[in-house]
């Protein structure tokens with residue numbers, strides 16, 4: 307049974323993890339959904355699952371392709387054009403080795419996805435978001451935006467860009483109905499660590515074994531809370547970790 311239609315949310319990277327959980331959370335509430343990601347079959351499955359709750363439009367999109375992003379926005383059906391919430395979630399880490407042993411291709415992929423892709427989508431959607439009476443951008447940054455760890459080099463730097471970009475957008479749009487949040491999760495269980503380690507299930511298990519990590523549904527609940535704040539409130543940033551995680555000491559290397 308479809309509930310009454312709430313505003314439209316566009317989610318990048320809706321095929322897995324945080325993005326898919328957000329689609330379910332917002333969709334079950336009755337928000338209209340624009341779901342994007344590269345894996346079309348997963349988008350179709352999710353649309354099938356959620357169409358009993360809400361209006362759903364899917365679009366197969368690689369956020370790195372700026373022309374494809376523009377095409378996606380131009381092709382939006384009329385009933386999905388009034389986007390009020392943008393969840394810039396698509397992103398990835400590749401590898402966690404020491405910098406000089408890392409692949410330059412992996413570095414480029416992280417930069418092109420986490421930075422260029424997020425900028426492509428934001429630039430295309432800002433005019434629409436600014437036309438709405440109330441609108442929200444939630445950018446998926448990370449604890450790696452704020453803190454260092456060995457092997458984070460380009461991934462962490464790309465997420466630092468996301469956090470600072472979010473703050474700078476706040477400066478541009480202060481006093482307007484557009485709110486911007488940098489959401490900065492720590493250890494969270496999703497396909498993220500499979501992607502990071504090239505599908506290596508043992509490494510994936512090592513990351514999570516003995517911990518009680520955040521789940522995508524936890525992050526989706528936080529996203530919904532951010533979006534549903536009264537219009538005069540901007541949540542600037544949220545850094546969130548599982549209780550199994552905390553900061554480490556500064557590194558001291560002794561000779």
Ligand code: NDP
Nearest residue numbers: 319321322323324343344345368369396397494496497498
């Ligand atoms: P998942 O790997 O489960 O999901 C990543 C999503 O990003 C997928 O839907 C994938 O879709 C999409 N994606 C990747 N590359 C592209 C691309 N070029 N174009 C479009 N979509 C793309 O990871 P999470 O859900 O955990 O991660 C979501 C976000 O949260 C990322 O930005 C990540 O950096 C960040 N994050 C994750 C944390 C974690 O520990 N899991 C903690 C902090 C932040 P598809 O492959 O179908 O294109």
Ligand code: 8X3
Nearest residue numbers: 448449450491492493
């Ligand atoms: C993902 C969290 O700690 O693996 O952004 O960098 S971490």
